[in-house]
Amino acid sequence: MSWWGKVIGGAFGFMLGGPLGALLGATVGHGFDKGLTGVELGTGETWQGGSQERVQAAFFTATFSVMGHLAKADGRVTEDEIELARQTMDNMQLDEEQRRAAIELFNSGKQDDFPLADVLEQLKRECHRRVNLIQMFLQIQIATALADGDLHPSEQAVLLTVAEHLGISRGQFERLLAMVVAQQRFSRRESGSDAPVERESITEAYQLLGVTPNATEAEVKKSYRRLMSQHHPDKLVSKGLPEEMMKIATEKTREIKAAYEVIKASRKKA
Template sequence: MSIWTRIMDALGALTSGEGLSAVLDRLSAPPERSVAFTIAVIALGAKMAKADGQVTRDEVAAFREVFHIPPEDEKDAARVFNLARQDVAGFRDYARKIRAMFGEGSETLCDVMEGLFHIAVADGRYHPAENDFLSEVAAAFGLPEARFRSLRSRFVPDAGGDPYDILGVSPDMPIDEIRAAWKRLVRETHPDAMVARGLPEEAVQLAERRMVDINRAWSEIADARG
């Protein structure tokens, strides 16, 4: 059974008048985490598309990179996206439900943010409205400011790509603590760890970029420290 079939099953459980956000209250069990993750990124991505006023072909292509959508499932994927755009629930309501669904401090919340950043910069620009949107989502998720800066440094070209921000550390930390932070991020980015968090295969593949960024940041710091 494809993930889109499972998503349609979840939508089929909605009662008359319920919006897409109601689905998130019913997907906390581990077997359905990949469905929950997919809906979370699509729902917030749809809200973000409204933030900068348009949905570009590049943003649609970015959705396809995060989630493989077979031709036979395109109508179902479009329905999820449109339900999110039409839902009267605001993006903060979505963000709070997603935070509750995955749990306080869950690394999956960073995975969701990563998917949103990937979509935000897909058209080659990072709109101020998108930055405000993502900043508020991160705050609603309870993510530390350092984690948000890390994501922005990796995805936004003019954010500087500071290696310390990418690893979520400060320049005044001892090198041993920075090395420990780098190793923790490598462990969290390992495909097995991401599958265990319930991410679909496509999202796990996106982690290849994260691993490259993490290792490059560590190399830059280690070289600078001698």
């Protein structure tokens, strides 16, 4: 049975605890807010802290609730931000119950009393040094903030708070932000035309890989392989990414590979 099947079945009782448990429990009608570690499932199995399914539930809960909080950061939730949340749900191919839960979590995040710091601190504990998973979470939030094409100062302030609580430095945040911006621009150019690759696309391809046009072939390849490893869907799922988010990770690896091919092709012509 998947993590979601066990959640809606109430098999975990007080599975997560803390603010994430309270948020998830409210969406499915179970009291998860008190928290016990390693509760018996009635089958001899327990859901220990740090287990894949527990991390998947925490990631799902934090993703959509923080998305809602971030969307409201500039004072109003735009249609672009709502559409991005819908697209994320569509990409995840959520069933009706999961979609309802995601929407409720999104709406919970918009509330004035949303406990952002507590949610992030618990997510960090649940992920327990899964750096790639934490970076994927932040990338999803950055994409939410950029959904309307503009990064409002209040949205950037929230993103910096998210990064700080998750143990991501300002420098790391800036690199992730540049990468997500480049991904969005590169993806739009790549999907918009069959015309030859423009100079802007090549620039964005370098930014997506986190290298400069002056980088050596070895440096470009090293960055490409590192990013492909970090975003590998199977590896992320094994770390606790919900299976439903594999398509998001797959799309990121596709964009990384496409950027690498653009760079290689441009260098052959030079």
